Amino acid sequence: MLSPGGQGTKEFWSLLCEGRTATRTISFFDPSPFRSQVAAEIDFDPLLAGLTAREVRRMDRAAQLAVVAAREAVADSELSFDELDPSRLGVTIGTAVGATTGLEREYRVVSDDGRLHQVDHRYATPHLYDYLVPSSFAAEVAWDHGAEGPVAVVSTGCTSGLDAVGHACGLIREGSAEVMIAGAADAPISPITLACFDAIKATTNRNDDPAHASRPFDATRNGFVLGEGAAVFVLEPLERARRRGARIYAEIVGFASRCNAFHMTGLRPDGAEMAEAIGLALREARLRPTAVDYINAHGSGTKQNDRHETAAFKRALGDHAYRVPVSSIKSMIGHSLGAIGSLEIAASVLAIQNDVVPPTANLHSPDPQCDLDYVPLSAREWPTRTVLSVGSGFGGFQSAMVLRGEPS
Amino acid sequence: MRLTLDDLKRVLIEGSGAGEGVDLDGDILDVTFEQLGYDSLALLETASRLAREYRIDLDDDAAVAASTPRDLLDLANATEGEPA
Amino acid sequence: MTTLVTGIGVVAPNGLGADDFWAATLAGRGALSPVRRFDARDYPARLAGEVPGFDAAAYLPSRLLPQTDHMTRLALVAADWALADAGVGPDTYDPYDMGVITASSAGGFEFGQRELRNLWSQGSEYVSAYQAFAWFYAVNTGQISIRHQMKGPSGVVVTDQAGGLDALAQAHRQLVRGSRLIVSGGVDGSLCPWGWVAQLAGGRLSTSADPDRAFQPFDDAAAGHVPGEGGAILVLEDAGAAAERGAPRVYGELAGYAATFDPLPGSGRPPGLRRAIEGALDAAGVEPAEIDIVFADAAAVPELDQVESDAITAVFGPGAVPVTAPKTMTGRLYAGGGALDVVAALLAIRDGVVPPTVNVERAARHRLDLVTSRARPMTVSRALVLARGHGGFNSALVVRAAPGTSRHANEEVHDATDSG
Numbered sequence: 001m002l003s004p005g006g007q008g009t010k011e012f013w014s015l016l017c018e019g020r021t022a023t024r025t026i027s028f029f030d031p032s033p034f035r036s037q038v039a040a041e042i043d044f045d046p047l048l049a050g051l052t053a054r055e056v057r058r059m060d061r062a063a064q065l066a067v068v069a070a071r072e073a074v075a076d077s078e079l080s081f082d083e084l085d086p087s088r089l090g091v092t093i094g095t096a097v098g099a100t101t102g103l104e105r106e107y108r109v110v111s112d113d114g115r116l117h118q119v120d121h122r123y124a125t126p127h128l129y130d131y132l133v134p135s136s137f138a139a140e141v142a143w144d145h146g147a148e149g150p151v152a153v154v155s156t157g158c159t160s161g162l163d164a165v166g167h168a169c170g171l172i173r174e175g176s177a178e179v180m181i182a183g184a185a186d187a188p189i190s191p192i193t194l195a196c197f198d199a200i201k202a203t204t205n206r207n208d209d210p211a212h213a214s215r216p217f218d219a220t221r222n223g224f225v226l227g228e229g230a231a232v233f234v235l236e237p238l239e240r241a242r243r244r245g246a247r248i249y250a251e252i253v254g255f256a257s258r259c260n261a262f263h264m265t266g267l268r269p270d271g272a273e274m275a276e277a278i279g280l281a282l283r284e285a286r287l288r289p290t291a292v293d294y295i296n297a298h299g300s301g302t303k304q305n306d307r308h309e310t311a312a313f314k315r316a317l318g319d320h321a322y323r324v325p326v327s328s329i330k331s332m333i334g335h336s337l338g339a340i341g342s343l344e345i346a347a348s349v350l351a352i353q354n355d356v357v358p359p360t361a362n363l364h365s366p367d368p369q370c371d372l373d374y375v376p377l378s379a380r381e382w383p384t385r386t387v388l389s390v391g392s393g394f395g396g397f398q399s400a401m402v403l404r405g406e407p408s
Numbered sequence: 409m410r411l412t413l414d415d416l417k418r419v420l421i422e423g424s425g426a427g428e429g430v431d432l433d434g435d436i437l438d439v440t441f442e443q444l445g446y447d448s449l450a451l452l453e454t455a456s457r458l459a460r461e462y463r464i465d466l467d468d469d470a471a472v473a474a475s476t477p478r479d480l481l482d483l484a485n486a487t488e489g490e491p492a
Numbered sequence: 493m494t495t496l497v498t499g500i501g502v503v504a505p506n507g508l509g510a511d512d513f514w515a516a517t518l519a520g521r522g523a524l525s526p527v528r529r530f531d532a533r534d535y536p537a538r539l540a541g542e543v544p545g546f547d548a549a550a551y552l553p554s555r556l557l558p559q560t561d562h563m564t565r566l567a568l569v570a571a572d573w574a575l576a577d578a579g580v581g582p583d584t585y586d587p588y589d590m591g592v593i594t595a596s597s598a599g600g601f602e603f604g605q606r607e608l609r610n611l612w613s614q615g616s617e618y619v620s621a622y623q624a625f626a627w628f629y630a631v632n633t634g635q636i637s638i639r640h641q642m643k644g645p646s647g648v649v650v651t652d653q654a655g656g657l658d659a660l661a662q663a664h665r666q667l668v669r670g671s672r673l674i675v676s677g678g679v680d681g682s683l684c685p686w687g688w689v690a691q692l693a694g695g696r697l698s699t700s701a702d703p704d705r706a707f708q709p710f711d712d713a714a715a716g717h718v719p720g721e722g723g724a725i726l727v728l729e730d731a732g733a734a735a736e737r738g739a740p741r742v743y744g745e746l747a748g749y750a751a752t753f754d755p756l757p758g759s760g761r762p763p764g765l766r767r768a769i770e771g772a773l774d775a776a777g778v779e780p781a782e783i784d785i786v787f788a789d790a791a792a793v794p795e796l797d798q799v800e801s802d803a804i805t806a807v808f809g810p811g812a813v814p815v816t817a818p819k820t821m822t823g824r825l826y827a828g829g830g831a832l833d834v835v836a837a838l839l840a841i842r843d844g845v846v847p848p849t850v851n852v853e854r855a856a857r858h859r860l861d862l863v864t865s866r867a868r869p870m871t872v873s874r875a876l877v878l879a880r881g882h883g884g885f886n887s888a889l890v891v892r893a894a895p896g897t898s899r900h901a902n903e904e905v906h907d908a909t910d911s912g
Contacts, residue, residue, distance in 0.1 A: 087752065087767060090753075091753075096628060096629075096630075098599075098650075103604075104608060107612075111608070111686070114609045114610075114611070114612025114614075118530070118531060119689050120689075121536070121692050121693075124693050126693055126695075128689065128690045129690055129691065129695075129882060131690065132597075132598045132694075133597045133598055133882060134629070134650055135650045135881055139884060142753050142884070146755065146759075147753060148753050148754070148755055148761070148764055149753065150751040150753070151651070151884075152658060152751070153649070153651065154647065154648065155648045156630050156647060157628060163647065167662070176751075192611055195619040196619055198616060199621040200621050202624065256645070257646065257647070259591065259633075259637045261640075261643045263638065264631075264634050276643070394624065395625065395634030395637075397630070
């Protein structure tokens with residue numbers, strides 16, 4: 001996985017456990033024309049990360065992140081490709097905004113910085129079609145590992161990272177694939193993305209204090225901090241993993257998504273649809289709400305999200321919502337749109353592995369309407385076997401996944 | 409120059425359309441934006457257009473908090489501004 | 493568990509609404525013409541399949557117009573029509589029992605171009621408040637779910653032109669998991685200069701200026717495709733639920749599906765399309781001989797045509813099954829293409845007639861029974877629809893007549909096609 005402040009799983013987990021933040025003043029371009037000037041950037045060098053010059057030229061940054069993260073996941077899985085029919089290996093990659101960074105860069109070239117409406121095809125990169133249609137992300141990962149089974153990109157806005165993994169689980173369950181490489185990537189830190197979130201005041205303008213700009217559940221929060229990243233997993237049926245003696249991080253025992261059918265960006269304060277998704281995911285997992293040891297929240301740090309979500313937890317879990325630790329890693333690594341759901345699955349899995357729940361950084365004075373235990377500032381040693389991870393996105397998508405560790 | 413209701417109506421329609429079954433030519437000064445079919449996004453779009461066209465820089469939170477055209481006009485006309 | 497198609501909404505270059513589309517398609521009326529939506533004269537490719545005469549304001553509330561790309565407007569109207577056709581209203585089912593799953597390829601690209609231009613030519617304060625979602629891939633699913641109050645499982649798949657079938661398959665999965673109705677399919681299009689340039693970069697657009705010569709799959713003259721816009725939205729329903737509410741019509745059943753991915757070129761491994769076909773037949777529980785018609789992907793790129801005709805021939809035998817590509821009339825519709833072909837397959841089943849592939853003289857090396865020139869009356873009980881996406885995505889879907897609804901070739905339709 002590739003996260004701001006943590007390239008590779010180990011670095012990512014130590015960042016979270018230490019409660020450090022990776023948000024900073026944008027360095028990729030001059031952010032001064034924008035209302036929000038902070039982001040959680042990755043100091044990613046694709047060549048150092050193992051990509052060839054040709055691959056770098058061919059792929060948008062988000063595709064590069066996906067491919068590098070998938071390589072780490074496949075290596076870590078110690079999957080033996082000799083025993084795996086390529087037609088039984090599939091790929092699902094989630095992304096919210098695809099190759100938006102590469103598209104904007106190329107648009108500037110062919111339009112002469114916006115001067116031409118009739119953009120000039122003679123200056124277009126030959127790889128532009130792969131930016132246009134981000135199914136190329138899944139194709140790149142599939143080629144890399146010889147997958148010839150079902151391959152797709154799932155793009156449901158900010159729940160893409162959960163939904164792509166949920167989609168892959170469905171394919172395994174129905175028998176369409178034996179092993180899935182599944183995860184998500186987004187690299188949206190570009191002027192057009194900043195501008196569009198500026199226009200709806202979704203991102204924070206706490207530009208004078210970038211390290212503390214992402215403040216989920218805090219009374220002073222005023223929007224999210226844009227991030228980027230990728231996390232990819234190798235999924236296989238429990239029996240298969242046991243048979244080959246694989247290292248099992250966790251079992252995905254429940255997943256559900258619902259839609260609020262209310263507004264493309266707005267949320268109703270009652271959290272009903274997210275609560276519905278949580279209830280369904282728990283039912284699929286055959287677990288009671290009280291079995292949840294930790295909630296990895298969406299916790300974007302917008303005013304409405306954090307209240308919406310808090311209401312959803314109470315609605316779905318009842319009194320247990322007040323007893324279970326809840327935290328948002330977006331406080332540290334920002335909101336990488338479609339990728340974040342997979343980064344949060346990774347954090348959930350690592351919480352199970354380590355019996356530690358990551359904190360919500362920058363949470364000094366909670367919003368009175370956000371009255372749960374958000375694990376402020378410092379990670380907590382906590383027996384964690386069952387984790388609920390949720391996401392909420394533009395388009396009204398609400399998703400919930402339940403992950404469970406093996407009995408200790 | 410004061411921003412008039414007609415100016416505001418034009419900006420609303422250009423930026424966000426008109427709600428179904430809503431007569432914007434009626435007496436809408438004190439009809440809530442919700443009843444007129446405008447949500448917070450429509451108000452943000454309107455605020456951004458007022459800034460571009462009339463150089464009226466509304467405070468975002470205040471713009472979204474305006475509940476009627478009268479509120480928004482009062483806010484706009486209390487804000488430093490001049491025609492573009 | 494059986495998944496039925498109980499409603500259809502079509503927005504196609506050769507017909508607004510399923511009836512117009514079907515009449516034009518049977519008559520072999522193509523809609524490829526010089527691009528009108530922007531000035532394409534300076535580009536190497538100048539033809540498109542545009543949806544003509546679409547007045548969004550006549551169909552959609554004014555509030556939706558500033559926040560939607562052209563293709564989303566088309567999708568919203570197609571969804572309205574599909575639900576009306578199915579006789580489904582807001583009270584038909586609980587909102588949580590209904591979901592929306594669509595395919596997308598490039599999102600609202602024309603909207604995106606406008607906002608990119610606003611940003612770079614004027615400044616960030618000129619970017620629309622609606623840009624944050626109007627261009628993105630999930631927009632059609634989100635907007636349809638809001639308009640029709642559908643709170644069930646929703647989704648969006650992006651697999652280029654394979655997406656239309658992949659979305660229907662995902663909808664089927666959700667019905668298996670307990671939903672009662674899913675609105676699904678794909679409506680797509682990026683007919684703007686910026687989208688055009690990106691498509692040109694893909695290297696598969698025909699540069700012919702002659703609408704009758706520009707998109708000729710399986711022909712020796714095949715030299716790329718003409719892109720189009722539009723597609724179809726379908727109402728899929730669990731058979732039990734449809735029966736319980738007395739759905740007014742059943743077009744057919746989604747019987748089997750499979751998706752595969754091609755190996756990296758040069759790996760020496762065979763392409764994946766044949767496996768997709770075999771997988772779909774297997775999932776439907778039908779033998780090759782039971783398939784009455786194949787709706788081809790019809791890339792019109794010589795190598796890809798060869799892969800497709802080889803796969804069809806390998807599974808069915810040379811010339812053993814009729815094959816058609818009505819998309820020769822509309823152009824390739826990307827995420828909309830597969831869904832529109834499924835509609836054509838279902839209407840072929842309903843009316844006992846197969847639409848033609850126009851402008852094509854089959855090359856001898858493609859050993860296919862290609863239905864060219866005019867529609868062919870024949871009993872259709874089971875149809876196979878193929879769709880492929882750039883990069884190696886292969887999808888295959890079998891649709892069949894719902895029990896007791898199969899019809900034989902009928903004279904009325906035959907006459908209609910003769911007059912066309």
